[in-house]
Amino acid sequence: MLKYKINLALVFWLISLSAFAQFKLYERGHDSYTAGKYEDAIRNFSEYLTKYTRDKSLDVEVYYLRALAYYKSNNFKDAVPDFEEALLLGHANKGNIYWFKAKCQAQNGLDKDAISDYTSALRELGSDKTIKAKLLYERGLLYYKTGNQVAAKEDFQTGLLLNPGNADLTREFNKLGNVTIAARNTQEANSSTSQPVIKKDETKVKEDNKVKKSEPGGTTNTTPVTATSEPAQPSLAEFYKDEKRYALVIGNAAYPKNIGALRNPVNDATDMAKELQASNFEVDLLTNATYGQMRAALLKFKDHIESSDPEKTVALFYFAGHGLRHEDENYLVPIDAAVEYEDDISRYCFPAQRMVLANMERSNARMNIMILDACRNNPFPALNRSVEQGLGEMRRARGSFIAYATAPGSVASDGNGRNGLYTQELLKAIRKPGLTIEQVFKEVRANVLRLSGDRQNTWDSSNIIGEFYFKFK
The missing domain is CATH 1.25.40.10 (Tetratricopeptide repeat domain)
Structure with missing residues (x-):
């Protein structure tokens, strides 16, 4: 002892x-x-x-x-x-990070990416008029370089409203003197400026609402008001008509021999993207993605959901491919993962909790949906001691719905048809109108259990507030 x-x-x-x-x-x-x-x-x-x-x-x-x-x-x-x-x-310090990144993209000749990063920097740093004017000046130069003179002049004009007399902005604005731009909403430049609210004359409103009729004998009576029925309740489609839906869908199948190629994920992701588009999602689809491609797509996805009204935004992330659990984190495996040793996992694989779900939650979208069809065999058998079987249940914050192809610690088969069993049944359930998200995944669970002979038990965990429907009635 x-x-x-x-x-x-x-x-x-x-x-x-x-x-x-x-x-x-x-x-x-x-x-x-x-x-x-x-x-x-x-x-x-x-x-x-x-x-x-x-x-x-x-x-x-x-x-x-x-x-x-x-x-x-x-x-x-x-x-x-x-x-x-x-x-x-x-x-x-994400506002300045976007600014530095924009400068780097411009130096690398990636002007479109630089403009996108300047837009993100403006969103984060727009409360400081001096900084905002500088950002508009630099973005305007890029617009001019790419041939978009109207957008360039708009940026220079807005910058001058924020920083009147700025020599650089004045010079560039005057260069574009012959370019016509539409009237701008100057509220972007000066949030304290607002248009007066025009109110209808209250006396006139009362008179309009009072319908009179002249009777014989000189008396005037008010015409009886006919009772009206209660207004019809809005349909589900009408109630959610302003909802913004964004999805990032990834399917990785073409893994090298040492990891093991998969049959279905590209089909799964392609079919899921098509189905989500039919459910009013704006979808970014990646197939056979490298780590860098997954990272860039997630940043784009992050920008979409952060720039939308959080109370009207739904974010959905779907991944099909190899996944593993290591040190209390679920990792999604890109096709270029060069994993030989235990410490390679965190460097070459994508942490689902720490990067994907955490960024979705930081956006404050009203609902974050994560679907992981990534519970197949261990892709790195040489690391059997440190890699746990299947995926683990993740911590969830308000507004998160997390769905797994199988229960924590279990694995699912890749499938023999066009789609894996889980995604096959999920696609069918999504197409049914009027089902809440909970009803969709309950149906998926029942069907997968039945078709797998009770061997594959799907799993989901939820902390959502409010309802969500893939398809309305």
């Missing part, structure tokens, strides 16, 4: 020593960045990120500072993915 206690103490001491050494890497990276030694900062931060037992709560700051170090070293290409990682991990 004494020997056991001594060995255990030694293990804890070694772990503590390792954690301290890794934190020193972070400190050296931070100190190097502050001192303007950007190459040293990049080297220390990069080494820190390879450490399996590092404090992952620091990752968001490490990616941000390494991105800035790349930016200040004029390495704009490598700065972009690090800025994206910092955004996906929820860095508090």
Whole structure:
């Protein structure tokens, strides 16, 4: 027993020593960045990120500072993915991150992406008039470069309303003197400016509502008002007509031999995207996606839901492909995942809870739906000791509905037809009008259980408020 206690103490001491050494890497990276030694900062931060037992709560700051170090070293290409990682991990300084990312995209010749990032920066930093004018100036230059002179002049004009007399804005605006633009809503430039509310004369309203009839003998009587029926209740389609629906759908099948190719996910994702479009979703579909492609698509998805009215927005994420559970996190496997060792999982696979669900929840959309048909066999059998079977149940916040192809800790078959069994039955249930989301997934569960001979039990967990219908009556 004494020997056991001594060995255990030694293990804890070694772990503590390792954690301290890794934190020193972070400190050296931070100190190097502050001192303007950007190459040293990049080297220390990069080494820190390879450490399996590092404090992952620091990752968001490490990616941000390494991105800035790349930016200040004029390495704009490598700065972009690090800025994206910092955004996906929820860095508090996201307005400036979008601004730096926009500058990098412009330097990389990706003007369309740069304009999109400037738009996101304006959304986050628009309360400061001086900063907003600067952003509009820089976005306007990109619009001009890409041939959109109307949009360029609109940006320069709005910038001048915010910062009158600015020499750069005045110069660029005057260059476009012959370009005609539509009348602008100056409320964007000055939120305190508002149009007067025109009220109908109350006396006239009363007279309009009082219908009179002249009777013989000089008397005037009010015409009896005919009773009207109660107004009809709006239909489900009318009630939800202003709802904005966004979906990111990913299907990965073309994995290399060491991971194992799958038969159905591309078909599953393609058919799901088509069905969601028929249910009024704006859908971004990816098939056989790399880590970088998944990250870029998620950022676009994040921007969509963050820029919409949260009380009228529904966000849906669907993934079909290889998935695994490691250290209390579910990971989605891109087709280029180069996983040889345990610490490669967090670097080359996509954390569903920490990046996907967390960003959906931060948007405050009224409902976030995550559907994971990713409970197949372990894609990395060499790491059997550290990779748990199937996926695990994830923590959920208000307004989240999370659906799994099978129960936590279990696996589902890939399927023999066009679609996997789970998605096959989900597509059928979605097409039925008038079903709430809970009714849809109950029907899926019953059918999958029946068709699998009680071997595959689907699973969902919910903390939603309000109702959702894929199809209205």
